[in-house]
Amino acid sequence: MRPVLIYGAYGRTGRLIVEQAARLPGWRLILAGRDPGRLAELARPLGLETRAFTLDRPEAVRDGLREVGVVVNAAGPYAATAERLAKSAIRVGAHYADLCGEEAAWRQVKALDRLAAESRVALVCGAAVTPGLSALLLASLVARQVLPRFLGEVRIVLSRPDGLGSGSLRTLWESSLDRVLVVRQGVERTVPVGRHEHLIDFGATRPGPRIAMAAGLVDTLAVADTLAAAAIRADGICSFVEAGSGSRWLADAAAWAAPLRTLPTSRPMAALAASLLDATPVEPLVVALQVEDPWRAPLVDQRFTVPEPYSASAAIAVAAARLLAQAQPESVYGWKGIGTLLRGQSELATSMDSLEPISR
Numbered sequence: 001m002r003p004v005l006i007y008g009a010y011g012r013t014g015r016l017i018v019e020q021a022a023r024l025p026g027w028r029l030i031l032a033g034r035d036p037g038r039l040a041e042l043a044r045p046l047g048l049e050t051r052a053f054t055l056d057r058p059e060a061v062r063d064g065l066r067e068v069g070v071v072v073n074a075a076g077p078y079a080a081t082a083e084r085l086a087k088s089a090i091r092v093g094a095h096y097a098d099l100c101g102e103e104a105a106w107r108q109v110k111a112l113d114r115l116a117a118e119s120r121v122a123l124v125c126g127a128a129v130t131p132g133l134s135a136l137l138l139a140s141l142v143a144r145q146v147l148p149r150f151l152g153e154v155r156i157v158l159s160r161p162d163g164l165g166s167g168s169l170r171t172l173w174e175s176s177l178d179r180v181l182v183v184r185q186g187v188e189r190t191v192p193v194g195r196h197e198h199l200i201d202f203g204a205t206r207p208g209p210r211i212a213m214a215a216g217l218v219d220t221l222a223v224a225d226t227l228a229a230a231a232i233r234a235d236g237i238c239s240f241v242e243a244g245s246g247s248r249w250l251a252d253a254a255a256w257a258a259p260l261r262t263l264p265t266s267r268p269m270a271a272l273a274a275s276l277l278d279a280t281p282v283e284p285l286v287v288a289l290q291v292e293d294p295w296r297a298p299l300v301d302q303r304f305t306v307p308e309p310y311s312a313s314a315a316i317a318v319a320a321a322r323l324l325a326q327a328q329p330e331s332v333y334g335w336k337g338i339g340t341l342l343r344g345q346s347e348l349a350t351s352m353d354s355l356e357p358i359s360r
């Protein structure tokens with residue numbers, strides 16, 4: 001297996017990735033990040049190698065990635081890390097995977113597709129619960145050939161994400177608060193936050209009809225990728241997040257707050273507020289995938305309950321890293337959708353003790 005470097009190893013998700021990967025036989029793991037003290041503390045009991053480097057000097061990053069086969073980037077917000085680390089990975093010939101849920105950073109990495117393909121390197125964004133789960137569900141439907149060539153709406157709906165960690169909250173703050181991406185007839189558009197809602201029943205875990213609001217999840221882009229690769233056309237693709245009855249008020253507040261993010265003091269204040277919330281326990285998450293036929297009749301309506309989303313994200317990142325570390329090279333060069341990479345890994349769903357499929 002090719003050596004795997006985990007950057008951002010001592011973050012909340014990074015630690016879970018290290019913990020899960022260290023349990024597997026045959027891995028050569030290298031822990032990396034910018035704080036040598038925290039790296040040493042994490043690596044010592046596991047007997048693992050560490051490399052401390054920041055991402056602002058490309059030569060230092062390239063040196064940090066020497067002899068590495070796969071880079072797993074667990075350091076977010078990804079606006080500050082994804083493109084830099086992906087470019088350096090390409091330069092040293094290492095595959096790159098991250099847990100990116102940010103639209104702008106996702107596009108920056110995707111734009112490196114040709115460079116990566118020419119350098120015989122794979123790029124995988126979003127090896128995490130969002131968009132990993134919806135992408136995995138959709139890719140397995142495509143593989144089983146249960147979808148016709150033309151579809152109505154495809155919706156990805158998440159239950160309310162209670163108990164997010166500080167990293168995810170800082171990432172949310174960096175993301176678009178006032179507009180939401182949708183794909184209509186294959187064309188990307190944006191709609192104002194709070195003007196597009198969907199009523200959903202999440203099943204036994206969260207019964208009853210609940211309001212979900214259109215949200216800027218990269219699941220929309222991942223689903224569009226998977227459908228395009230299979231030459232399937234959908235009338236619309238949109239992601240939603242459960243927002244409760246105060247959703248319109250929240251949407252208006254988010255749109256109002258959007259310009260505040262340009263103030264120099266806004267980022268440290270958001271980081272401080274996020275860190276105060278870090279101790280909140282994470283609630284189970286329900287991910288729903290709904291697919292309509294061209295006449296708008298329900299074709300697929302699936303739910304996954306994920307009791308611990310951070311562990312599940314780590315499991316998806318570890319599965320992606322394992323595939324890349326063992327991959328037959330030609331099968332993975334260039335931009336690779338997370339669903340396409342993990343398709344056929346049905347054991348991922350069952351082996352993740354936290355994943356419980358509910359189909360209807």
Ligand SMILES: NC(=O)c1ccc[n+]([C@@H]2O[C@H](COP(=O)([O-])OP(=O)(O)OC[C@H]3O[C@@H](n4cnc5c(N)ncnc54)[C@H](OP(=O)(O)O)[C@@H]3O)[C@@H](O)[C@H]2O)c1
Nearest residue numbers: 008011012013075076077080101128129130167168171313
């Ligand atoms: N899509 C999903 O489903 C999903 C799931 C889980 C996590 N995530 C994403 O993964 C990222 C990490 O989440 P987390 O909860 O683990 O956050 P966290 O606990 O705050 O950890 C963030 C890590 O990133 C490092 N980091 C941040 N900015 C950096 C920079 N500019 N240069 C180098 N290192 C940097 C931090 O190191 P320092 O302490 O040295 O700053 C830390 O190790 C977030 O963006 C989050 O949204 C996504």
